[in-house]
Amino acid sequence: MTLSSSKFPGVELLPGGSLVDLEYADDIVLFGEDADKMQSLLTTISNNASMFGMRFSPSKCKMLLQDWVASTPELMIGSEVIERVDRFTYLGSLISPCGLVCDEISARIQKARLAFANLRHF
Template sequence: TARVLHEGKLTEAFEIKTGVRQGCLLSPFLFLLAIDWIMRSTTARGRNGIQWTMMSQLEDLDFADDLALLSHNHQQMQEKTTKLETVSQQLGLTIHGEKTKIMRLNAGSRDPILLRGSPLKEVDTFTYLGSVINIQGGSDEDVSVRIQKARSAFAILKNIW
């Protein structure tokens, strides 16, 4: 049974008849199935990504709940962002606007990408799966961050040795 705290008061107890228990091994698997369906639905047209091979385009990068959408132009990115939000909402998921960023590389348009009517923040650098990506495309900043993380880890271990 469960109770809900609402306006400082607990509701009457009620029985939960559906769902997955907290900590259940099925939970991450079901989430990945949902994200996979969302991304397949969002990129179903398959023609709004970046050229990857002679015959295919790369539409997005995703690992768990970290997603990166890729497009050649503003219109495609706006369409993809809107579609992602619409499809996500069908499953009760919401894109966190403050955590969502835009990086433009050699872009002709400076028009903002909108999420629920609000412009997304543009950045020159962001971290994706622990790697620092910057507008120049180099790896110097990423290598520096990794070296600093290694130094910090060794400093913690210093007392053990």
């Protein structure tokens, strides 16, 4: 799906370059700096998906806020509110609001410990 960057500006990565979304298979991450624009983006994507017989499951959608100074927005898909989380995993990588790598490293060390503990020694 191609999103118009003029209607949905996303977030600025470099001067003159913005990022609206990341898409991989059925995983989508949306970026935005304004709650109203994010709600509009969610509604547009949801409506476009429904034209093809698809729908988003609000229980599988999450909202992560980074450097958010305004009151916590209430984004919705249809009549259901999207859950706000402090971190989530996207394509196997831990995403947190601070954006530090230490959270990802700690998560991977924990996964390695669990995998090692489950090994059977002969």
